[in-house]
Amino acid sequence: MNFIEGFSKFNKTQKINWLLDNMKVDQGTTLIETKYIDDALQKRFENFSENTIANFHLPFGIAPNFLINDKVYSIPMVTEESSVVAASCKAAKFWNEHGGFKAYTKSMTKVGHVYFTFDLSSEIIEKVFKDNIERLLNCTRAISLNMDKRGGGIKSLELLPLDKLSNTYKLELRVNTCDAMGANFINSLLEAMSAEFRKIVIENHFENHFEIIFAILSNYTPECLVEASVALNLNQINEIDGMSAQHFFSKFKKAVDIAKFDKFRATTHNKGIMNGVDSVVIATGNDFRATEAAAHSFACKDGIYKSLSEAEIVDHFFTFKLSLPLALGTVGGLTNLHPLASLSLDMLGKPSASELMQIAASVGLAQNFSAIRSLITTGIQKGHMKMHLLNILDQLGASVSQIEDAKKHFSDKVVSFQAVRDFLN
Amino acid sequence: MNFIEGFSKFNKTQKINWLLDNMKVDQGTTLIETKYIDDALQKRFENFSENTIANFHLPFGIAPNFLINDKVYSIPMVTEESSVVAASCKAAKFWNEHGGFKAYTKSMTKVGHVYFTFDLSSEIIEKVFKDNIERLLNCTRAISLNMDKRGGGIKSLELLPLDKLSNTYKLELRVNTCDAMGANFINSLLEAMSAEFRKIVIENHFENHFEIIFAILSNYTPECLVEASVALNLNQINEIDGMSAQHFFSKFKKAVDIAKFDKFRATTHNKGIMNGVDSVVIATGNDFRATEAAAHSFACKDGIYKSLSEAEIVDHFFTFKLSLPLALGTVGGLTNLHPLASLSLDMLGKPSASELMQIAASVGLAQNFSAIRSLITTGIQKGHMKMHLLNILDQLGASVSQIEDAKKHFSDKVVSFQAVRDFLN
Numbered sequence: 001m002n003f004i005e006g007f008s009k010f011n012k013t014q015k016i017n018w019l020l021d022n023m024k025v026d027q028g029t030t031l032i033e034t035k036y037i038d039d040a041l042q043k044r045f046e047n048f049s050e051n052t053i054a055n056f057h058l059p060f061g062i063a064p065n066f067l068i069n070d071k072v073y074s075i076p077m078v079t080e081e082s083s084v085v086a087a088s089c090k091a092a093k094f095w096n097e098h099g100g101f102k103a104y105t106k107s108m109t110k111v112g113h114v115y116f117t118f119d120l121s122s123e124i125i126e127k128v129f130k131d132n133i134e135r136l137l138n139c140t141r142a143i144s145l146n147m148d149k150r151g152g153g154i155k156s157l158e159l160l161p162l163d164k165l166s167n168t169y170k171l172e173l174r175v176n177t178c179d180a181m182g183a184n185f186i187n188s189l190l191e192a193m194s195a196e197f198r199k200i201v202i203e204n205h206f207e208n209h210f211e212i213i214f215a216i217l218s219n220y221t222p223e224c225l226v227e228a229s230v231a232l233n234l235n236q237i238n239e240i241d242g243m244s245a246q247h248f249f250s251k252f253k254k255a256v257d258i259a260k261f262d263k264f265r266a267t268t269h270n271k272g273i274m275n276g277v278d279s280v281v282i283a284t285g286n287d288f289r290a291t292e293a294a295a296h297s298f299a300c301k302d303g304i305y306k307s308l309s310e311a312e313i314v315d316h317f318f319t320f321k322l323s324l325p326l327a328l329g330t331v332g333g334l335t336n337l338h339p340l341a342s343l344s345l346d347m348l349g350k351p352s353a354s355e356l357m358q359i360a361a362s363v364g365l366a367q368n369f370s371a372i373r374s375l376i377t378t379g380i381q382k383g384h385m386k387m388h389l390l391n392i393l394d395q396l397g398a399s400v401s402q403i404e405d406a407k408k409h410f411s412d413k414v415v416s417f418q419a420v421r422d423f424l425n
Numbered sequence: 426m427n428f429i430e431g432f433s434k435f436n437k438t439q440k441i442n443w444l445l446d447n448m449k450v451d452q453g454t455t456l457i458e459t460k461y462i463d464d465a466l467q468k469r470f471e472n473f474s475e476n477t478i479a480n481f482h483l484p485f486g487i488a489p490n491f492l493i494n495d496k497v498y499s500i501p502m503v504t505e506e507s508s509v510v511a512a513s514c515k516a517a518k519f520w521n522e523h524g525g526f527k528a529y530t531k532s533m534t535k536v537g538h539v540y541f542t543f544d545l546s547s548e549i550i551e552k553v554f555k556d557n558i559e560r561l562l563n564c565t566r567a568i569s570l571n572m573d574k575r576g577g578g579i580k581s582l583e584l585l586p587l588d589k590l591s592n593t594y595k596l597e598l599r600v601n602t603c604d605a606m607g608a609n610f611i612n613s614l615l616e617a618m619s620a621e622f623r624k625i626v627i628e629n630h631f632e633n634h635f636e637i638i639f640a641i642l643s644n645y646t647p648e649c650l651v652e653a654s655v656a657l658n659l660n661q662i663n664e665i666d667g668m669s670a671q672h673f674f675s676k677f678k679k680a681v682d683i684a685k686f687d688k689f690r691a692t693t694h695n696k697g698i699m700n701g702v703d704s705v706v707i708a709t710g711n712d713f714r715a716t717e718a719a720a721h722s723f724a725c726k727d728g729i730y731k732s733l734s735e736a737e738i739v740d741h742f743f744t745f746k747l748s749l750p751l752a753l754g755t756v757g758g759l760t761n762l763h764p765l766a767s768l769s770l771d772m773l774g775k776p777s778a779s780e781l782m783q784i785a786a787s788v789g790l791a792q793n794f795s796a797i798r799s800l801i802t803t804g805i806q807k808g809h810m811k812m813h814l815l816n817i818l819d820q821l822g823a824s825v826s827q828i829e830d831a832k833k834h835f836s837d838k839v840v841s842f843q844a845v846r847d848f849l850n
Contacts, residue, residue, distance in 0.1 A: 001497045001774070003521075007489045008514065015487060019499060023772055044819050047812065049484040049502075050510040056503040056708065056765050059474040060481035062440060064432045072426045074444060077474075078481040080759055081712060085475040089433065096428075113690065115683050146843045164686040168679075172689075184806070184813060188839045191804045213679055214800035220692035254593075254638055258540050261589040263722065265538065267645035271718035278714060283481065287506060288713070289703060293696035296721030297688065303728045332842060334505055337816055340481050347448055349426070375639035379616045381609070387472070388609060391762055394469050414613045417757065418571045 008051060015053050041339060048334065060283065060340060061085040062347075066092045067100025068228075068362045075363055076344035077279035082387035084275045087370035088363055095230050101365065103228040103358035109155060110224050110327055112186040112217035114171040114194040115162075119209045122161060125169065129159040132200045136171075139196040140189045147185060152178040154189070168213075171197065174223070179353040181286060181329030183217055190215035219293045221325040222301065226354075228361035229321035230369070234313070241377040249318045251376045252311060256320075259307035269307045269368070270299055273322065276367030280360040284348075285334035285341025291360075294325040309368050322365040326357045385415045392420045433476055440478050466764060473759065485708065485765060486510040487772075491517045492525025493653075493787045500788055501769035502704035507812035509700045512795035513788055520655050526790065528653040528783035534580060535649050535752055537611040537642035539596040539619045540587075544634045547586060550594065554584040557625045561596075564621040565614045572610060577603040579614070593638075596622065599648070604778040606711060606754030608642055615640035644718045646750040647726065651779075653786035654746035655794070659738070666802040674743045676801045677736060681745070684732035694732045694793070695724055698747065701792030705785040709773075710759035710766025716785075719750040734793050747790040751782045810840045817845045 001022055010018065035055055036042035046052040063085055064074040077085050095101060118125045129136075137157060144153045155174040162168040171193065175186050194215040201210045237245040259269035274295060278288040299308050309322040330353050335341050345351065348359060374380050389410050393403050402424060409423055426447055435443065460480055461467035471477040488510055489499040502510050520526060543550045554561075562582060569578045580599040587593040596618065600611055619640040626635045662670040684694035699720060703713040724733050734747040755778050760766050770776065773784060799805050814835050818828050827849060834848055 001489070001499045001772075003497055004489050004499075007487070008511075019487065019772065022499070044816070045482070046484065047815055047819065048505055049486050049507055050514070050812075051486040051488065052484040053487055054485040054765060055480075055482035056485035057470065057480035057482045058707075059471065059477040060479040061474050061476040062432070062444065062478055063476065064426070064429050072428055074426050074429075074447070080473055080710070080763070081714075082474055086433075089475070111689065115680075115687075115690070117679070143839050143841075146841065162683065162687055165682060168683065170687070184809065185841070187804075187806050187809070188841075191806055192839070194804075211676070213676065213683065214797075214804070216690075216693060216800060216805055218689040218693050219696045220689045251636070251638065254542070255540075257590060258587065258593065258638065262540075262587055262595070264536060264643040264645045265540070265641070267718045267722040268641060268643050270722075271644045271714050274714045274718065282483075285505070289506075289696050289699045289717070292714070292717035293692045293699065293721060296718060297692040297695075297724075297730050299722075300725035300730050305722050305725050337820060338505070340479060347426075347444065372639075375641060379612075379619075379639070380641055381612050381616055384609065384612070387475075390472055391469070394472065395762060414568050414617070416568075416571065416610070416613075 012046065012053055015051065019053070044337065048337070058282070063088040063092060063363070065089070065096060066359075066362065066366070067096045068103055068359060070100065073359060074347055075280060075359065076283035076347050077363070078282040079275065079279040081275060082391075083384050084279060084367065087374075088276055088366045091366035091370040094369075095366070098230065098232040098236075101228055101230055101362040103226060103362050105354040105357055106225040106227060107223045108176060108354060109174050110177055110182060110186060110217065110221055112173045112175065112190045112215070114190055114197060114215040115213040116169055116197070117167050117211050117213065118169060118206070119167045120206065122169075124206070126159060128200060128204050128206070129171070133157060135200065136193050136196055140192050143185070143188050143192060147178060150178045152176040177329075179330045180332040181290075181327055181353075184332075186217040187215070190217065219290045219327070220297050221294050221327045222298055224325055224327045225323060226326050226357040226361045227321060227323045228358065228365045229319060230365065231317060231319040234316045234318055241373070243377070248376070249313055252372055253313055255372045255376050256307060256309060256311040260310070261306070263305050266299065266306045269309070270296060272371040273308055273324075273364040273368045277324070277326070277360050277364035280356075280363050281328065283341065283344040284328070284330070284356060285338045285344070286328050287333075291326055291328070294327060298325045309365060320365065320369060322361055322368065324361050324364060326360060328353050328356050328360065330356050385410070389415045389420065392417055396421060396424060398424060437471065437478055440476065444478070469762065473762070483707070488513040488517060488788070490514070490521060491784075491787065491791070492521045493528055493784060495525065498784060499772055500705060500784065501708035501772050502788070503707040504700065504704040506700060507816075508808045509704060509792065511808065512799070513701055513791045516791035516795040519794075520791070523655065523657040523661075526653055526655055526787040528651060528787050530779040530782055531650040531652060532648045533601060533779060534599050535602055535607060535611060535642065535646055537598045537600065537615045537640070539598075539615055539622060539640040540638040541594055541622070542592050542636050542638065543594060543631070544592045545631065547594075549631070551584060553625060553629050553631070554596075558582060560625065561618050561621055565617050568610070568613050568617060572603060575603045577601040602754075604755045605757040606715075606752055606778075609757075611642040612640070615642065644715045644752070645722050646719050646752045647723060649750055649752045650748060651751050651782040651786045652746060652748045653783065653790045654744060655790065656742060656744040659741045659743055666798070668802070673801070674738060677797055678738055680797045680801050681732060681734060681736040685735070686731070688730050691724065691731045694734070695721060697796040698733055698749075698789040698793045702749070702751070702785050702789040705781075705788050706753065708766065708769040709753070709755070709781060710763045710769070711753050712758075716751055716753070719752060723750045734790060745790065745794060747786055747793065749786050749789060751785060753778050753781045753785065755781050810835070814840045814845065817842055821846060821849055823849060
């Protein structure tokens with residue numbers, strides 16, 4: 001590649017042409033092969049981000065028959081990973097016969113901060129803050145007017161020192177953003193408050209001892225928390241996957257406990273949960289980096305990184321539950337701008353943010369249940385390998401009869417690209 | 426929604442029709458509006474996952490002019506978040522004038538485990554393991570033959586007790602998977618080894634004291650680690666964004682330090698890094714849930730969750746670096762199956778997995794640099810709001826002249842859907 005000046009000013013065709021010229025690989029057709037038929041929609045889509053040259057596509061699938069809080073959902077899922085949608089469907093089917101998923105939103109508070117330094121005694125800045133707290137709150141009234149009307153807005157404002165960093169403080173703003181994810185809203189509040197706080201400090205003649213470092217929302221949202229759970233009476237099941245209910249669920253609990261105490265397993269265990277959660281997050285136009293950061297950061301809230309879900313067996317009752325910080329929106333952002341995100345929300349019956357949190361957490365728990373179920377019985381590869389084999393066969397241009405032969409041949413063998421190619425030759 | 430039997434057996438059209446009938450919302454056109462012109466490609470794509478009814482699309486953008494290890498890259502990025510590509514471009518431009526990004530791969534070892542319980546003394550199982558380690562390694566020879574030829578394969582096999590869970594152990598397998606992400610490979614090795622280990626235990630008559638719980642790779646990859654860094658001499662810069670170099674970079678360091686000591690900030694700081702990393706991960710057909718889990722789990726390796734990047738100023742030298750566990754592949758999986766992933770890899774000059782790790786980490790560091798630069802100068806909203814305003818105007822169907830008026834009006838005001846609608850009316 002070469003350096004290029006003014007690339008962002010090129011139109012889309014110029015960008016593509018420059019790339020292809022510089023790559024010396026002719027992939028032009030592939031590049032432009034998927035796009036909206038409707039030009040206006042295509043243009044809107046391209047404006048989501050910068051320098052867009054194509055529509056990168058991921059499979060948009062459906063997991064029907066999810067019973068959550070006694071309501072049936074068909075769940076939109078976007079994932080490129082094979083077996084994820086199938087695993088969700090399988091878990092949904094199993095739990096339908098045992099009352100389905102129960103989920104509730106524990107809290108919906110989000111948080112943001114203005115970080116600053118102050119090198120005189122903390123009592124001074126505490127007094128300045130205390131004397132001006134109403135002014136700080138008032139300066140954001142215009143911004144939060146509409147959110148206030150919808151029952152949201154600022155819940156609290158505090159001044160806190162940063163324990164381990166001397167002369168450093170934060171204003172901590174706690175906010176309810178109703179059905180919006182609210183990142184822009186919170187950041188706007190914080191930047192307004194930051195500017196006002198600076199004015200106040202200058203008016204109090206402390207400007208030489210003070211500096212605003214920055215103002216920003218936090219993606220760590222332990223107070224925007226949802227819990228999803230399933231439960232059953234072991235006595236009501238004879239066997240599952242050829243094991244007694246007692247044996248299956250004891251082994252299941254052991255598998256979850258391992259993820260509580262072993263970081264190597266905990267990471268993958270939670271990754272599996274997020275396979276489910278993120279597929280709903282993306283399908284509904286939400287930001288998966290935010291949900292990922294919150295989930296994994298929450299997973300180490302006690303100083304060791306551990307599983308987000310827990311299993312218990314008490315008096316023949318098995319319960320399996322997931323607590324997850326999940327800051328989602330069902331209005332604003334891309335939720336209305338992306339036509340498939342909008343379709344996803346329609347498919348879910350236009351849920352509130354709280355309801356969407358419950359749905360996503362339930363899918364995360366479903367995913368976790370199916371993964372562990374496979375792991376402790378057939379092993380994870382059986383489900384994965386079926387699709388893996390079909391993908392490889394497709395890529396190698398296998399005929400219908402070759403595909404059938406290969407399916408039989410590999411039913412008890414390890415699938416790899418090389419092995420499949422060898423088999424076909 | 427209603428329950429539906431046999432949904433997975435429906436063809437795509439039947440699935441879509443059932444959905445639309447049950448949603449009572451007519452969105453059929455939107456649903457099928459983007460797809461491949463080539464039917465075979467479309468069919469292959471739909472087979473990545475289950476119950477696929479549409480191609481969910483995200484913007485595929487380009488960040489040109491990235492200088493990494495003295496080589497110029499145009500970086501493919503898939504992200505729905507506005508400002509991410511622009512921020513990467515801005516950071517690339519700044520660092521081009523200061524030697525660009527330096528990145529190196531510290532190690533490329535991945536890890537997987539067979540977890541099991543054993544309720545006799547640990548010496549017994551340790552002896553069984555020790556006596557049979559060659560047999561355990563040999564049982565996987567057929568699976569790892571091709572990987573061995575390419576210089577990869579098994580690096581070590583150990584038996585370890587789980588400290589906090591009594592009678593519970595793991596076989597820890599350390600593997601080099603060359604340019605493959607290697608999940609299928611590692612899981613296949615582990616399942617073969619797990620079956621063989623079970624046989625061995627039975628042959629030793631300990632089967633009543635032993636149970637395999639499961640075998641699975643770990644997404645926690647602290648030994649598959651890459652470091653990216655930038656550095657400059659403060660004396661070579663007069664000013665940046667209206668601040669002296671000394672002031673700017675001291676404030677920058679302070680901002681990074683806050684993310685070292687404050688979990689609320691660390692989560693968002695790392696989220697910003699992953700905005701960049703994941704955009705490359707997705708564009709190249711890799712699994713972002715895996716990279717997210719590894720990154721955030723690594724962020725709390727010392728018992729507190731903290732920033733993945735670090736800034737230092739020593740003797741007028743500023744350095745900013747990012748250490749990240751990053752298990753990526755450039756062969757296998759979707760890297761060849763997804764035409765745009767394949768294009769991305771061509772665009773990057775068909776990199777090795779190690780080179781791709783260096784590229785993705787550099788983009789993560791670039792993203793982090795630009796985000797902090799905005800935060801400590803203009804604030805984060807200025808960049809975000811520009812695109813946010815354009816999206817809202819587009820959605821409200823604003824005319825060209827209305828768009829120009831709105832841009833002027835909102836240049837110093839907070840953008841919200843309501844505010845823009847009010848302005849237009």
